[in-house]
Amino acid sequence: MPEGVLLSEREGAVLWLTLNRPRYRNALNIALITALDDALAEAASDDGLGAVVIGGAGPHFCSGHDLGSPGRDLEKPFRRVATTWYDHSDKEGAEAILVREDEAYLSIPLRWRELPKPLIAMVHGACVAGGLSLIWPADLIVASEDAYFADPVVRMGIPGIEYFAHQYVMSTRIAREFLLLGDRMSASRAYEVGMVNRVVPRDELRETTARLAERCAARPRFGVALAKRALNAVEDRMGLRDGMSTAFGLHQVAHAHSALTSDDHVGGQNPRSIARDLAPE
Ligand code: ZN
Numbered sequence: 258m259p260e261g262v263l264l265s266e267r268e269g270a271v272l273w274l275t276l277n278r279p280r281y282r283n284a285l286n287i288a289l290i291t292a293l294d295d296a297l298a299e300a301a302s303d304d305g306l307g308a309v310v311i312g313g314a315g316p317h318f319c320s321g322h323d324l325g326s327p328g329r330d331l332e333k334p335f336r337r338v339a340t341t342w343y344d345h346s347d348k349e350g351a352e353a354i355l356v357r358e359d360e361a362y363l364s365i366p367l368r369w370r371e372l373p374k375p376l377i378a379m380v381h382g383a384c385v386a387g388g389l390s391l392i393w394p395a396d397l398i399v400a401s402e403d404a405y406f407a408d409p410v411v412r413m414g415i416p417g418i419e420y421f422a423h424q425y426v427m428s429t430r431i432a433r434e435f436l437l438l439g440d441r442m443s444a445s446r447a448y449e450v451g452m453v454n455r456v457v458p459r460d461e462l463r464e465t466t467a468r469l470a471e472r473c474a475a476r477p478r479f480g481v482a483l484a485k486r487a488l489n490a491v492e493d494r495m496g497l498r499d500g501m502s503t504a505f506g507l508h509q510v511a512h513a514h515s516a517l518t519s520d521d522h523v524g525g526q527n528p529r530s531i532a533r534d535l536a537p538e
Contacts, residue, residue, distance in 0.1 A: 261277055262276075262277055262278055262288050262289045262292050262328075263275065263276060263277055263289060263292035263293055263296060264277045264314070265296055267306075268467070269471065269474070270305060270306055270307035270308065270471070270474040270475075271306075271307065271308050271309070271310060271467065271470040271471060271474055272296070272300050272303075272306050272308070272309045272310070273312065274293065274296055274297075274309065274310065274311045274312070275311075275312050275313065275314050276289060276293075276311070276312070276313040276314060276318070276319060277314045278314075278326070278328065279313075279314045279315025279316070279317075280315070280326075281320070281323065281326035282315070282316075282317045282319065282320035282382075282528075283313045283314065283315065283317065283318065283319045283320065283388075284319070284320050284321065284322065284323035284324070284326050284329075284528070285319065285321065285322050285323055285387050285388070285391070286323040286326070286328050286329055286330045286333075287330045287331070287333045287334075287335045287357075287361060288328065288333070290335065290361050290365060291335050291336055293311070293369075293391075294336070294365050294369075295336070297309065297368075297369055297376075300372070300374065301372055301373055301374065304478070306374060306474075307374060307375070307473065307474025307475065307476070307478070307481075308374055308375040308376075308377060308470040308471075308473040308474040309372065309374060309376050309377070309470075310377045310378075310379050310466055310467075310470050311376070311377070311378050311379065311391060311392075311395070312378075312379040312380075312381075312463075312466075313380075313381070313382070315382075316381075316382050317381070317382030317383040317384075318379075318380045318381055318382055318383060318384045318388060318391075318392075318404065319383070319384055319387070319388030319391055320383055320388060320528060320532075321385045321386030321387035321388050321418075322362065322386065324523060324526070324527055324528050324531075325527050325528050331357065332346050333346060334346040335357075335360060335361055341359070341360070341364065342356045342359060342360055343356065344356075345357040345360070350516070351512070351513045351516070354509065354512050354513070354516070354522055358419055358505075358508075358512075359505070362390060362418075362419035362420065363419045363420060363501070363505055366390040366391070366393075366394050366419075366420045367394070367420075367498075367501075369391075369394040369395075370394035370489060371485075371489065372485075373478075373481070373482035373485060373486075374474075374478075374481060374482070374485075375396045375397065375470070375474070375476075375481060375485075376395040376396050376397075377395055377396065377397045377398075377399065377466060377469060377470050377473070378391060378392035378395040378397070378398045378399070379399050379462060379463070379466040380392060380398060380399070380400045380401070380404045380406075380444075380453070381400070381401040381403060381404050381459060381462060382403060382404060382405075383404075383405060383407075384404060384405070384406050384407075385406070385407050385408075385409065385531075385535070386407070386408055386409060386410055386418050386531075387418060387419075389406065389408060389420065389422075390418055390419065390420035393420060393422045393425075393426050394420070396485070396488075397454045397455075397469060397473075398447075398452065398453040398454055399453070399454060399455045399457065399462065399465055399466045399469065400444040400447060400453045400455070400456050400457075400462075401444065401456070401457060401458065401459040401461075401462040402444055402445070402456060402458055403444070403459055404443075404444040404447070404453075404456075405441040405442060405443050405444065406435075406441070406442045406444075406447055406452070407435075407439060407440060407441050407442065407535055408423065408435060408436055408439060409439035409531050409534065409535055410439070411436060411437060411439050412439060412524065412526055412530075412531065412534060413511075413515070413523045413524035413525075413526045414511050414514065414515055414524040415508055415511040415512070415515075415523070415524065416436075416504060416507050416508060416511060417436050417504060417508065418508075419505055419508055420501065421500060421501045421504035421505065421508075422497060423435060423436055424500070425492055425495070425497055426451075426452045427447075427450040427451060427452045428450065428451075431450045439535075440535070441535055444456045454469075455469070
């Protein structure tokens with residue numbers, strides 16, 4: 258993995274992870290996803306650690322899955338901890354896309370949701386598309402006033418990101434608007450609709466997050482782990498995983514349709530065309 262795509266820093270019982278591809282708005286390539294997955298796996302086993310914060314370097318938290326940086330590494334194998342799939346990197350067509358997306362864009366974020374310690378997302382600037390699959394599995398989301406959120410992938414002919422949790426992080430009415438219009442949602446509106454826990458001025462973001470992380474970290478380890486199990490179980494009984502599974506299948510049909518009818522699997526869109534189209538709210 259190229260060095261430095263993820264920075265890691267320990268302060269007391271809190272682990273601070275920083276996405277570090279600022280030049281590419283922290284676009285998620287396999288190297289970065291793997292680095293995050295490794296760091297969280299290590300955090301899970303570290304008894305001295307009580308909470309994990311994920312933030313981003315540079316002007317934006319995360320622009321989503323990497324659609325066009327020089328470090329785009331779609332063909333790079335990733336570390337598989339499960340036996341669910343084989344290596345996608347030497348496969349073609351829908352086989353390569355589905356295997357990669359199922360592991361990197363769905364199973365891994367679902368694993369992050371199962372982290373037995375509080376996971377806190379600290380968001381500033383843009384958090385778009387695949388960036389949402391970093392924050393929605395978290396327990397708390399702290400946003401600065403300049404943060405905004407969007408899932409613009411219907412523009413690519415795709416029915417929502419792989420981690421299809423829209424209707425669990427906001428009401429289903431607002432989720433319909435969020436997905437079908439695909440506009441920016443400001444931090445203040447994200448707070449109003451219940452998607453984020455705190456909105457603070459940018460210069461207070463780290464301090465507010467630190468206070469919350471320290472408070473979470475001070476809770477008993479086993480109690481926190483059990484509470485997270487219970488919370489996740491209830492969301493699962495409400496249909497989170499079933500719905501995600503159906504949406505993921507439809508998402509793969511969309512990629513295959515795009516690949517069959519055009520030159521790529523994302524409806525001819527690229528980071529620039531998406532950014533141009535993402536009008537402020
Ligand atoms: Zn996809």
